[in-house]
Amino acid sequence: MIVRPHEHWLTRIFVWHGSVLSKIFSRLLLNFLLSIAVIGLLPWYSSLGVKLTVAPFSILGVAIAIFLGFRNNASYSRFVEARQLWGHLMIASRSLLREVKNTLPPDAEIASFTKLQIAFAHSLRMQLRRLPQQETLARYLTDDQLREVMAVQSPANRILLLMGNWLADKRRQGALSDILFHSLNGRLNDMSAVLAGCERIATTPVPFAYSLILHRTVYLFCIMLPFALVGDLHYMTPFVSVLISYTFISLDALAEELEEPFGLENNDLPLDAISTAIEIDLLQMNDETSVPARIVPDKCYQLT
Numbered sequence: 001m002i003v004r005p006h007e008h009w010l011t012r013i014f015v016w017h018g019s020v021l022s023k024i025f026s027r028l029l030l031n032f033l034l035s036i037a038v039i040g041l042l043p044w045y046s047s048l049g050v051k052l053t054v055a056p057f058s059i060l061g062v063a064i065a066i067f068l069g070f071r072n073n074a075s076y077s078r079f080v081e082a083r084q085l086w087g088h089l090m091i092a093s094r095s096l097l098r099e100v101k102n103t104l105p106p107d108a109e110i111a112s113f114t115k116l117q118i119a120f121a122h123s124l125r126m127q128l129r130r131l132p133q134q135e136t137l138a139r140y141l142t143d144d145q146l147r148e149v150m151a152v153q154s155p156a157n158r159i160l161l162l163m164g165n166w167l168a169d170k171r172r173q174g175a176l177s178d179i180l181f182h183s184l185n186g187r188l189n190d191m192s193a194v195l196a197g198c199e200r201i202a203t204t205p206v207p208f209a210y211s212l213i214l215h216r217t218v219y220l221f222c223i224m225l226p227f228a229l230v231g232d233l234h235y236m237t238p239f240v241s242v243l244i245s246y247t248f249i250s251l252d253a254l255a256e257e258l259e260e261p262f263g264l265e266n267n268d269l270p271l272d273a274i275s276t277a278i279e280i281d282l283l284q285m286n287d288e289t290s291v292p293a294r295i296v297p298d299k300c301y302q303l304t
Contacts, residue, residue: 020253020267024246031245035226035238042230052228060221061244067214068251074206075258079269082201082261086274089124089194093117093278096187097285103180104170114286115140116163121278123149123156124195125271128202128262156195164188198262206259218248270295 038045097117100110119140126133134150141149145162149155164185171181205211222245230237257265273295283291 020250020257021246024249024253027249028242028246031222031226032238032242034223035230035241038226038230039235039237042234045227045230051231052224054228054232057221057225057228060217061248064214064217064221064248068218068248068255071206071211071214072251072255072258075255078201078206079258079261082198082269085194085197085201086269086271089121089191090274090278090281092187092190092194093121094281094285096184096191097282099180099184099187101285103184104175111286111288113163113166114282116145116159116166117282118279119149120156120159120163120191121275123159124198125262125275127154127156128198129264129271154195154199157192160188160192160195202260202262211256211259215252218252222248 097110097114100113104110119137122136122140123133126136133155134146137149137155138146141159148162149158152158167176167181167184167188170176171178176184222241225244226237226241229240233240254267257263257267261269262271276292276295280291280294
């Protein structure tokens with residue numbers, strides 16, 4: 001995810017890194033070349049007696065803008081919900097460890113429970129991004145735990161089960177009362193709700209037919225636009241056509257990025273940074289001295 005400080009309005013106009021312009025530049029270039037070709041073919045085009053006017057494109061442009069607005073709102077809502085879920089995970093993780101430390105004696109092997117919490121955050125991140133998990137989880141889980149976790153479809157869900165088993169063992173040993181166990185189990189339920197919410201977003205995209213019809217309409221509009229502009233604008237057609245096309249195509253491309261907030265695009269959530277922040281907080285709450293470095297924006301202001 002790109003995180004930038006506030007910049008001067010003139011500087012922001014020329015920002016390249018983090019914008020969708022790098023992704024759609026080739027499409028705008030094709031539109032520019034098409035506009036130049038339309039200018040060259042104007043005499044032949046006029047001899048056919050067929051003339052496109054700007055009027056139907058004005059009406060169609062308004063309709064496309066409205067539907068693009070709806071789609072971007074839907075995609076941004078998914079992005080915001082995903083960020084809220086990870087915020088809830090951070091709250092639940094901190095609260096769970098605080099309650100465990102305040103409830104159990106210092107010699108209750110809380111460090112092993114802390115590693116399970118950290119493993120859950122990293123497992124969820126990699127599960128949402130469909131990345132291999134075994135090498136990363138091996139730093140936090142025992143060999144038996146790792147084999148058990150990697151043998152199931154949802155490793156993150158299995159880690160939650162291991163955390164529940166750990167609390168149940170403390171309850172059977174008499175270290176936790178029924179009331180305290182119920183309270184701690186509620187924190188696990190909160191983390192389970194985060195897992196389910198993230199899985200729902202990751203596995204339920206915006207309906208394909210809705211995205212497809214809008215995608216097709218945008219590109220057909222941009223392809224036909226130079227034919228409507230050339231009669232009035234002539235040599236200014238390429239510049240005006242590219243400007244209008246940039247508006248519609250960039251909104252379409254941005255909606256595609258925000259639709260999948262857990263990916264690795266520039267505008268997706270910085271899950272690596274959030275997971276590392278959770279790990280640092282839990283380790284420091286457990287008075288650990290060896291903690292990973294916090295992921296901060298680099299010279300390009302990028303969190304990956």
